[in-house]
Amino acid sequence: MKNVTICYIGGGSKNWAQKYFSDLVLQDKLCGTMRLYDIDKTMAKVNKKYFEKLMKNNAGKVNTEWKCEVYTDINTALTGCDIVIISILPYKMKNMYHDVHHAEKYGIYQPVGDTVGVGGYSRALRTLGTYKYFALKIKENCPKAWVINYTNPMSMCTNALFFAFPEIKAFGCCHEVFSSQIMLCDLLDMYNALDEEGKKCFMKSDLQGTLEALKKTKYSFDNFKNLHPDTDRHEIYTNVQGINHFTFINEAHYKDMDLMPLYKAFVPMHEEYTKQHLVKFDLYQKNGIFGAAGDRHLSEFTPERYLPLNKSDYNFETGFNLTTVPFRIRRDIKQKWQLKFKAYCPFVKLKPVASGEEGTRQLIALMGLGDLISNVNILNKGQAPDLPMGTAVETNAKFTKDHIEPINSGKIKDQYVHDRVALHAQNQKEYVEAYFRQDKAALRAIFKRDPQVVRLAPEKQDQLFDELIHLNRKCLEPWLLK
Numbered sequence: 001m002k003n004v005t006i007c008y009i010g011g012g013s014k015n016w017a018q019k020y021f022s023d024l025v026l027q028d029k030l031c032g033t034m035r036l037y038d039i040d041k042t043m044a045k046v047n048k049k050y051f052e053k054l055m056k057n058n059a060g061k062v063n064t065e066w067k068c069e070v071y072t073d074i075n076t077a078l079t080g081c082d083i084v085i086i087s088i089l090p091y092k093m094k095n096m097y098h099d100v101h102h103a104e105k106y107g108i109y110q111p112v113g114d115t116v117g118v119g120g121y122s123r124a125l126r127t128l129g130t131y132k133y134f135a136l137k138i139k140e141n142c143p144k145a146w147v148i149n150y151t152n153p154m155s156m157c158t159n160a161l162f163f164a165f166p167e168i169k170a171f172g173c174c175h176e177v178f179s180s181q182i183m184l185c186d187l188l189d190m191y192n193a194l195d196e197e198g199k200k201c202f203m204k205s206d207l208q209g210t211l212e213a214l215k216k217t218k219y220s221f222d223n224f225k226n227l228h229p230d231t232d233r234h235e236i237y238t239n240v241q242g243i244n245h246f247t248f249i250n251e252a253h254y255k256d257m258d259l260m261p262l263y264k265a266f267v268p269m270h271e272e273y274t275k276q277h278l279v280k281f282d283l284y285q286k287n288g289i290f291g292a293a294g295d296r297h298l299s300e301f302t303p304e305r306y307l308p309l310n311k312s313d314y315n316f317e318t319g320f321n322l323t324t325v326p327f328r329i330r331r332d333i334k335q336k337w338q339l340k341f342k343a344y345c346p347f348v349k350l351k352p353v354a355s356g357e358e359g360t361r362q363l364i365a366l367m368g369l370g371d372l373i374s375n376v377n378i379l380n381k382g383q384a385p386d387l388p389m390g391t392a393v394e395t396n397a398k399f400t401k402d403h404i405e406p407i408n409s410g411k412i413k414d415q416y417v418h419d420r421v422a423l424h425a426q427n428q429k430e431y432v433e434a435y436f437r438q439d440k441a442a443l444r445a446i447f448k449r450d451p452q453v454v455r456l457a458p459e460k461q462d463q464l465f466d467e468l469i470h471l472n473r474k475c476l477e478p479w480l481l482k
Contacts (some may be wrong), residue, residue: 001064001307002367004032006355007081007132007142011036011070011417012089016150019355020085028063029362029369031433036070037077043336044070049342054350062352068419078141083363086134090127091475093332097274098471099323101125106464107309108452111296111322114152115245116424116453117303121431122468124153125443126475128160128435135164143207146366148173148359149377154244154393155425158377159432171393171404172377173359174244180280180292181238182356184252185229187262189238193217203261221273233352238292240375240396241384241409242421245297245377248412249290264291278307279320293372295320301424303452368401378406380425386411387422391429423451437455438479 011017017036025099033365038044039093051068059190076082089096099122101112112118113332131151138147147170151157157173177234188325200214200317209390211221236259239251252259267281279298280291282305291298312322342348358374375422382405384393395409412418427446433444456464474480 002030002369003030004030004082004363004367005035006032006083006085007035007037007071007077007453009074009077009294010151011038012038012040013047013087014043014332014339016087017047018050018339020359021047021257022352023355023357023360025054025058025062025064025365026256029063030360030365030367032082034066034068035081036068037072037074037075041070041072043339044338046340050339050350052234053343054352057350061272063300074137074311077139077396078137079146081142081145082367084142084145084147085150085359086131086147087129090130090151092121093325093329094477095126095472096123096466099455100325102328102467102471103452103464104312106456106460108303108320108456109307109312110452111299111307111320113300115154115297115300116427117300118452118468120153120156120465121443121447122472123309124156124435124482125314125472127151127153127157128432129477131157132164132436133457135168135170136159138168139165142157145169145298145416145417146363147171148362150174150359153428154377155428155481157431157433158392160176160435162379163432163436170378171397172244172394173357173362173479174247174375174377174394175357176245176248176293176297177238177247177375177394178233178356178358179294180249180290180334181236182229182240182453184236184263185222185231185233186257186265188254188257188259189230190217190219190221192260193219202269203265205265205268206274212271220270237373238375238396239409240292240394241290241412242394243387243392243425244377244394245293246301246421246424247292248417250410250413252290260290260296265290282306283417285458287417289412289414289417291376296323301420301453304455307452309455310312332373363400365399366402366404372399373397374399374404378404378405381406383408386418390430391425393425420451423449433478438477440480 036044037045048068048070053434098331099119100110103118114123135227149172153174154174161168161170162177189241194213201209212298236254238249241248267284267292279295373396376393380387380389380393383395387393396404396407444465447465448476453461
């Protein structure tokens, strides 16, 4: 068992932290100290209580020992750490309201608004300076630590860490691909349960024949939404291409079985069955590639297809809703009180539940306790041969002791998808570079060529950029206000 010290920047988290705590409690390879650092000191103390209670409630079942501490000074929190986790909300939810909703007066509606487009670049204005600060503090206090970033915009935050501290050992981790792997497992379970005639109907995309065959099994056609497949997603291998939240799978295998024909057969049946035109399925039908991120994210990279100007209702046509910031604020308040109740109420017993995330498994591999292949966001050193070099891309990589080796993902074959991925990857790279050299004119130019923004008249593009600067003014570095 390896003893490690983890610094959690954003340790007052009301969602991610509890998942991470459960994963740490459930594994038996690592033990040590969890240091929680957050500007919200109250919630960091709540999480300390939660972690300690989780350990106490499961004494005898937990095979590792952990000490949890709250730190108010980032230098002390980072000193001598082996691992740094960064999962923060850039400033406050009201700032995110500007990211997501201000552009609606220009007819731009965003389902998420934290990665690309108006929301992604507005959020980056507040976040990149913070990430520069984190990187320099890591360089000063624990330069050899492994750093996992969970904060969006994932690619630009990861780029910023390397730009500020080129020798940093950092990568970004996102769960979107895991959900797609689970969906493939659900499809495989459903297909394997069919009799021979049912399997023939399935592969022919014969919906009625497949539905009839499913009556003899425990599965329904909606099984792909199950999220708890009999097949473990770690048993399948998927080749991952693209960038964070605009990620694609072009190969998928279970042992020696190619799973892509199953997906190809399922997609048209699903549309016939539900009458919903899901983004990931539409991308497959139009471009022959499996979108491995959620529909809300995928749509923001291709707004001309899925997010037409002045259209705010997407539910029936595309299968997803816009997630409003007022909804997120209400959810955030609810999560805060629920967390406090769970942590302090003596009658509530906590049980660890596996999150399905890869972070803990990745750390176990990096500590030399078992190799792992997983998808990761890391600077392109040639693993994505047709995308810009030196910017964060999402591909598979092999995790071994103190090393991550990216795996060549191959070229994206469809021209439309390739060009769109390359455009966003280049924009994300240049946006970070422009920020670090304090080039406001370059930031404006990159913002204006994003596919969401480019649809506006030039004078409105400039006006929108200036308004976002003004709305974020209390959070920005002085040079951005000139």
